[in-house]
Amino acid sequence: MARPRVTMLGSRQPRGPNDAANVNMNVYVRIRPLNTREQGCRSIASLINETTLIFDPKQDEEPFFFKGSAQKQRDINRKVNKNMLFEFNRVFDENSTNEEVFDSTTKNIVKSVLEGYNCSVFAYGATGAGKTYTMLGSPDNPGITYRTIVELLRQIDSMTGWKITMGASYIEVYNENVRDLLHPDTGMLQLREEEGGRVVVAGLKVETIRSSDQLFSLLAEGNRNRSQHPTDSNAESSRSHAVFQVHVRMEYQTDVKYAKLSMIDLAGSERGAATGCKGLRFKEGSNINKSLLALGNCINALADGLRHVPYRDSKLTRLLKDSLGGNCQTMMIANVSPASLAFEDSYNTLKYATRAKSIKSKISKNVLSENLISVVQYRKVVDELKQRCSKLEAVVSNNVNVANLQEWEQKIVAVMTEKKKLHKEMLTLQTEERLTSLRLKHKGSVLSFQDSGDEQMSIRTQTGIDQLNGRLETFRRRMEEYKPILAQNLEKEEALEKEIKQLTQLAPFLLHILERYRFEILHEEKTICLKHQSKIAQLQAKHEERLSAAISNFPSVLKEFYVLLRAHGHLTKDLDSRYQAAVKAFGGLKAVSFVDENEELPEHERLLRLSMGPVHEKPVVTEEEMNNYKKTVTTNPLPLKERSQNKIASTINFNGLKSAPLTKTSLKVTPSKPLFRNISFNKENSTPASTKFPASGTPGRGAVFKAQKQANNNSVRTHPYGLNSRVNKSGCISKPTPIRMNKLAAARMSAAVR
């Protein structure tokens, strides 16, 4: 025999069916024996070895004679043989039995199914090529579907400890319609694409399998319902594509797996002329061809690695989407006739089978969601804990009188619950008492300021203080009431502990419970204390904030009063020294600054300095002298102006003590500028041309002003120290008022006090 021309279509795929991850489709070829119609035909397909077949081998050429002499050229009337080698996972020849086919093909995928991989097996080939014989066989010679199920059940039987649930469905695609072969009454079923692209048959009933017998009877029943009609090529031609599916769910402790095995017997491709079909049969054939053509296109697209695979072109390809390009380990058994009569069909089948070898699938185990596993795990943990609990209970009940234990426990609960309550109430009272005391202290400090201030405010403050005192009294009284109750409870607790310690068996348990309660009470006390501290801190911070705001005003207000008193000659020695002490004390507070300490003095202060000289030169009187003076003033019948003039005049005599003589000063007020600004001071020339003192020789307090006419036209001026002095047109202060506080000063004083 001539060595064949080796035409390798596709690459060799030596992978076994159990390979995981990226796997190629496993393709097998089965050559059936010649049937009666084909007897005498030339064989076009034969086995070279287990994995290789030769198609249309080159025949030994008989010598070609022309005019009696042998010719070197071949007979041109004869067709050139293809002489092609095809290689597959395995090739079965005419003598192979279904058992052998099963052993080398689907027997191996049973293991994969039980590992959780989806698996599909489909028989492909022209009509009458032996697909149904291979897949279903006959009762005497069952096909690989039956054998696979037997093997599946056998392996499941050996899976001890596993909880296995099985279901089966059987459908056919006939004339592009999907039917449930196990429930033919349900009519045509629709295909539905779910999220993620998975195609499901809507309304398909999956029968739960309870026994192997039931599974086989379902298979047989489905086969009976399948559309079969005789054709010229095949007396029992299957006119539909049939899909038998077995669903397996496996559970073992935390392992939950799910797998689906699909056994697919396709209708055979056919040529109308070969099958001799007409009418309805012809229509069937057209639909079969249409769907197989779509299948061929999908195989080509998948083999070429194209992104778009035309699954939607037919119901068959939509159904096989998962098996062809999804998470599925798939094997194809291509059936061919060896007869030269089926040359084209067999050649096409081999070409498609070769293309199918290139199809790669990405497969993974179907392990159910983590959540479900977690639930299973939790259930396991709970079961374990329950077991431990019951064991412990058994141990305890052997050694300890449980009823007695519960009785003692109740005693502890009673005493300690009371203790908890009492401690909480006592601590709450203590907290309130402390907070009220603090509030009272704050109020008291305010009251001391208000002695000489606003009467109404003083009354309000006093009322607040009285209320706080009342509350304080209540808190203290209730605390006193609680003390004996607490002592009583403590006694009870100590007595109980003493009793417990005498119970030899129960003591460890009960003391543990007692300690737990003590710890709980301690924890609660700490929590209350923390809250209390936080409240105190908040109250204190609020008070200090208000105090510092008030203090910040005090230096300037105090200074103003000091200057005012001094200007009117009412500053006693004691007041002065207290003021100086206050200045010193405030000096320590960085945030507070006295006007005296600044070089830049406010305008009013400068004016007074200018008119009265430096602070240390001021007349200083004792408290007694001041009191005497007050008496004099109050009994003095002179009008205010004169009284003022007399008082401020240099001749005022306080019990023989003379006030320092006032310096005559002249002030020139620049008209365009505000009053009291840009003052020119001339000690030598005390009477400038533009300024005149009043002729009376009574200089008034401090100075006599003469403003320019423009400024004097609207000359009612308010003295910055509340003197309410009026500057008349001649430049004299018309109404100097001694020690009368104006509204502004009064307001500032009370604000500072508040």
Ligand SMILES: Nc1ncnc2c1ncn2[C@@H]1O[C@H](COP(=O)(O)OP(=O)(O)OP(=O)(O)O)[C@@H](O)[C@H]1O
């Ligand atoms: N390997 C084989 N050994 C013996 N007989 C076979 C073999 N394969 C097929 N046959 C016979 O060939 C005939 C046609 O086979 P089968 O019905 O399986 O073809 P098919 O491919 O399913 O055809 P169709 O597509 O029309 O249904 C049957 O009578 C069957 O018994």
